[in-house]
Amino acid sequence: MKTVRTRFAPSPTGFLHVGGIRTALFAWLVARQNHGKFILRFEDTDKKREVEGARQHLIDSLKQLGLDYDEGPDVGGPFAPYTQSERLDSYKQWAQKLIDSGRAYADPYSAEEVQAFREQAQAAKQPFLYRNHRPEQPPAWDGSQPLRFKSDPKPYKWHDEVMGDLHSGPEVIDDFILIKSDGYPTYNFAHIIDDAEMEVSHIMRGQEFLASIPNYLNLYEALGLEPPVMATMPHILGPDGKKKLSKRDGAKDVLDYIRDGYLPDALVSFIATLGWNDGTEQEVFSRQELLDKFSLSRVQKSGAHFDERRLLWVNGHFIRELSLDELYKKVADYWPPEAQDHDDAYKKQALGLVQERLKYFAELPELTGFFFTDLPVNAELISGHKQLKKLAAADLKAWLEQTKTSLADSDFSAVDLGKRLNELLEQTGQKPAVLFSLIRIATTQSPASPGLAETLAILGKERSLRRLDVQLSALAD
Numbered sequence: 001m002k003t004v005r006t007r008f009a010p011s012p013t014g015f016l017h018v019g020g021i022r023t024a025l026f027a028w029l030v031a032r033q034n035h036g037k038f039i040l041r042f043e044d045t046d047k048k049r050e051v052e053g054a055r056q057h058l059i060d061s062l063k064q065l066g067l068d069y070d071e072g073p074d075v076g077g078p079f080a081p082y083t084q085s086e087r088l089d090s091y092k093q094w095a096q097k098l099i100d101s102g103r104a105y106a107d108p109y110s111a112e113e114v115q116a117f118r119e120q121a122q123a124a125k126q127p128f129l130y131r132n133h134r135p136e137q138p139p140a141w142d143g144s145q146p147l148r149f150k151s152d153p154k155p156y157k158w159h160d161e162v163m164g165d166l167h168s169g170p171e172v173i174d175d176f177i178l179i180k181s182d183g184y185p186t187y188n189f190a191h192i193i194d195d196a197e198m199e200v201s202h203i204m205r206g207q208e209f210l211a212s213i214p215n216y217l218n219l220y221e222a223l224g225l226e227p228p229v230m231a232t233m234p235h236i237l238g239p240d241g242k243k244k245l246s247k248r249d250g251a252k253d254v255l256d257y258i259r260d261g262y263l264p265d266a267l268v269s270f271i272a273t274l275g276w277n278d279g280t281e282q283e284v285f286s287r288q289e290l291l292d293k294f295s296l297s298r299v300q301k302s303g304a305h306f307d308e309r310r311l312l313w314v315n316g317h318f319i320r321e322l323s324l325d326e327l328y329k330k331v332a333d334y335w336p337p338e339a340q341d342h343d344d345a346y347k348k349q350a351l352g353l354v355q356e357r358l359k360y361f362a363e364l365p366e367l368t369g370f371f372f373t374d375l376p377v378n379a380e381l382i383s384g385h386k387q388l389k390k391l392a393a394a395d396l397k398a399w400l401e402q403t404k405t406s407l408a409d410s411d412f413s414a415v416d417l418g419k420r421l422n423e424l425l426e427q428t429g430q431k432p433a434v435l436f437s438l439i440r441i442a443t444t445q446s447p448a449s450p451g452l453a454e455t456l457a458i459l460g461k462e463r464s465l466r467r468l469d470v471q472l473s474a475l476a477d
């Protein structure tokens, strides 16, 4: 059997968004499942669209996600170079073969003339086909004109690992450009040569290329090459399921997610399930589970929904699976500045309490700030509270006084605090939604916190009583 060789072939035209990296992940999974090779190739033949820094960015994104490649521009390999602009001689040689066999010719028309043909076709409500204008006696190709493929229109039937059995008629086959007048090949030509020379066995790519596949099949034939296995990925749609994913829907740079404290394993699990499932209800997958279970035949044909809320949920799931020690190491750079005056034990306790709710590391300051600093009294927390706002300040004060008295005698263990808080409910005749909200606001100045007794236990007696006093005097004003 042929060795499985897959490739990720991005153009260095911008950052890699979470949806865009799915192709890389699926190609990586297929290579690793089959003990094959995964290749990175830069497709940089459209110099106008190139973005500075994009190459390093693509490399960093793959590295961060743990999608290691065996061959590529920065690591070399048996078929180097892995950058298209460094392979121009190859394309020229293959182009020459096509010229010699009468399957490629110089395009003698100016851009304006080709445009005029296109407009004629539009006016006649006909699809534009260049081959209808194929010159009878094209000039010799000197590199200054585009080089075109002399196609052989015919119907095709082929199998796509995702889209199933497909077919097309001769009307979609045309004389497309192989080499542009700037000397660079088109994607349509270059990727076929590279995949053949690099012995790629499987091509995974986006749906935008589906309509061109009959033309590729025609060119493979002319070149005497066997086409690789093809797998066309469904579109990734925004959360409404209608439009293609846009930046506004969360098509964020994958490195931004990493910087915000998303775990690579969570991103990989989330990306894998954009259009794939294992046939059960399972929603999160470890890397090993993906290696065991992934198959192209279970990738769906219809568009996949990108929902950033689901990504948050998946990341929270992976965060909860970490041991406290592991999590503590990973969040080292995310603490609020005030935390630096506190020791590891205190920070770890605070982290242990918020682990349950933490969805990404950059949220840490917001969730833990009150552990490290006395936040100023925020009157709106009471005046905007559904229940508390209806109550008289005198009552709130009386309950806070009772709380103070009881807590003053506590050893501040979570167990003792829990007991006292329950007694306070009885003493005041209030529900937790009222009394505990009030105490929580007074001691944290935050609308939400982890379990109240546990929070107070970590804050300790001195801090808790001091904050109750501050809240009391604010209510007196």
Ligand code: GLU
Binding pocket: 008, 009, 010, 011, 043, 187, 191, 204, 205, 206
């Ligand atoms: N360079 C193409 C792109 O970035 C890659 C398509 C392919 O994988 O063949 O869209």
